[in-house]
Amino acid sequence: MQESIVKFEHVSMQFPGVLANDDVSFDIKKGEVFALVGENGAGKSTLMNILYGINKPTGGNVYIKGKKVEKYSPSDAISQGVGMVHQHFMLVPSFTVAQNIVMSKEPKKMGIFYDLKAADKITENLVKEYGLEVDGKATVAEISVGLQQRVEILKTLYRGADVLILDEPTAVLTPQETEELFQVIRRIVKEKEMTVIIITHKLYEVMAISDRVGVMRQGRLIGVEETKNVNERILASMMVGREVLFDNIEKTGTPGDVQIKADNLYVADNRGLMAVNGVSLEVRAGEVLGIAAIEGNGQSELLEALTGMRPVARGEFFIQGEKSNGKTPGQIRELGLAHIPEDRMSTGVSLQSTITENLIIGKQKESAFSKYKTHLKQSSIARYAEELFEKFDMRGSGVETRVGDLSGGNMQKVVVAREFSFDTPTLIIAQPTRGVDIGAMEFIHKQIIAKRNEGCAILLASADLDEVFRLSDRIITLYEGKITGEFKAGEIDKMGISYYMTGDRSGGNGGQEGGAENE
């Protein structure tokens, strides 16, 4: 247990303009679960990419099993027994599970031919040995995210990894799938004497799974602690550098009239498959309706339909009491809707434009900002932008910064600032804090609740269950495009709701074997 398997010695990583790792030194011991925590941009992933050989450090050394790393490349790391499961899965969607597992070390026959049967057999044996149930012959594109993650883990095990790096492994999982993953981690550490490094920013997971925890902030290692000696509050303040208060934000007022209404809505996805299957919902003024669903269960398509970005196959929906089927996004916005889209990079902002330009999008013809709707009033636009920059606490070198150069958190603040300042009676919000650090998250949550308290009707979808629980007055669960449950805030807990998110309406009587396992 005490033997050091990985050792970082004064490791620094200088990217152009950013010092991503600053003189980091610590050991990881054989057979432990080590959690590496920190806000976005703290340098966790960079450090692990160095260990996995993707980046070569600009200073310092890394030792694996007592041997100094001379050549930084994934294939050298793999041969040293280091395996990594990336946040975005590194799987080829059209290949089978088995073909993905053996990729780069394929079994061969007659010297050059791919022995496809042997690949299936290898997968079967791995599945048996480690108890990670998955069908080797299934195509990766067809299986659930939870299973894809297993494929990633099996892939590293096939390559003989005994040090496993998991980068934000639970970001895409339900609480139930997370629990299953933790069981797998515990088993491989105990039975196969593996070492697991888990990168995360969910502190309760650190407490649940790790033996030791290292905290990073702005590229530096703040400290390494035995998990049993710390708690979530201590870790949070180490991460952020100040006391973080996860207080409940005060909600006031009572719900008013129905502002957003969907009636038996069907919406197809990009492949023409029905992604939303007969959803009916109502959102009233002064309430937040949260959608809890695992990614890919129709929430994206539902919100895109309601904002006019995707055609409706059947059913009707109403914004502000007006039937809005077939209306363009612009027409729907005119009815009184603002929208924070799920993917800020592609639909939320113009990356090439400045903060000012992004803040004015959609308002450029308002009389406050333009003369005769053709000439922009540059000085009042600049004043307005400065004002929002201040009010929404954006950091960076001023309103003329190109939005593409901003961090995720600041970029999201630009979107939030623009959409919230339309002062519309209805809001549709998707993934408001994805990839945003704790400080910015706190700020955005407060803004959302302030809108709610002003009497705004808000429909919210988020992959972060904590967020849904924190902000919503009512929560609906979606599974395969159908509503599987509806709850008032406080009626249900995260574990309980996960059964509804996986289509099991029994409320958990099926125990651990439910839903996700059978995908």
Add this chain to the structure above:
Amino acid sequence: MEQLAQVFNIGLLQNTLRTATPVILAAMGGLLTEQAGIMNIGMDGMILMGAFVAVAFSYACASASMGVLMAVLIGILVGIFFAIFVVKLKSDEFIIGMALNTFAGGLTVYLLRSIFGVKGTFSDAGIVSLPTVHLDFLDGIPVLGPLLNDNSIFVYITWVLVFLTWLFLYRTPYGFWLRAAGEHPESLETAGISAQKMKLIASIMCGVFCGFAGAHLSLGYLTMFSEGMSNSRGFIAFACVIFGMANPPKVFLAALLFGFLQALGLRLQNVGVPADITSIIPYLATILMLVYVVVAGDRKKKNKAKKELKNIN
């Protein structure tokens, strides 16, 4: 009736094989780059250079195999050249492809004049053409005999290459890596294999195939070189790649269909249909093919959605 018989006879099928062969060859190269995630519209230029080099060395060395060998060599060089810009320096594939076509057109015209001192076409008894193959046992068989006999050797080699391409892509690890490089390069990189290297290999193999196509065009199909003789076959091959979804057997069939239409056009000329109209046929077909791919894809999606709605009721 007599005219119909003049068009639709065994000669039509023979012509189909002959005209389809260069397109099949280029399309096999094109599907490799396509599978590796490179949009390659430079095949036409690659064919043209292959055709020129084949004629030049066949004439200079008095050897058809020397011509083919050098056409392949130039294909490899052009493939590397293409990959340096597109894969290594990450330039725009479209621009580089177009540049390659224009460059090949200009270079061959220049060399034609400076080396052989001719304009337009170089045709000489000294150019050794590729041999044809005659198998005696086929003589007795009707239809198949005349169809399969006495073709240029490349017609047969092409069929083998189509099979080998399929074998490579779907039955060797390297084919899987090549496809992974196109579909999800990061997954290949993290498995420790360079996606760039696979793209380079695809690009070189495409050059080789286009070299073959060019050599066949100038030493098998005809025995001469003329300016712009690739005649947009590279683009038609590209259309076949898209139409056949980059799958070797399907692309092969698409190219055969093209060959058939071109042969049909030639035949129709014999019965008095103006050449201006008949020569449109293959290009019109190419456009229709591509429109079909888009429309069919769209309809499939819509039908799926409709069917799903029906199931719900």
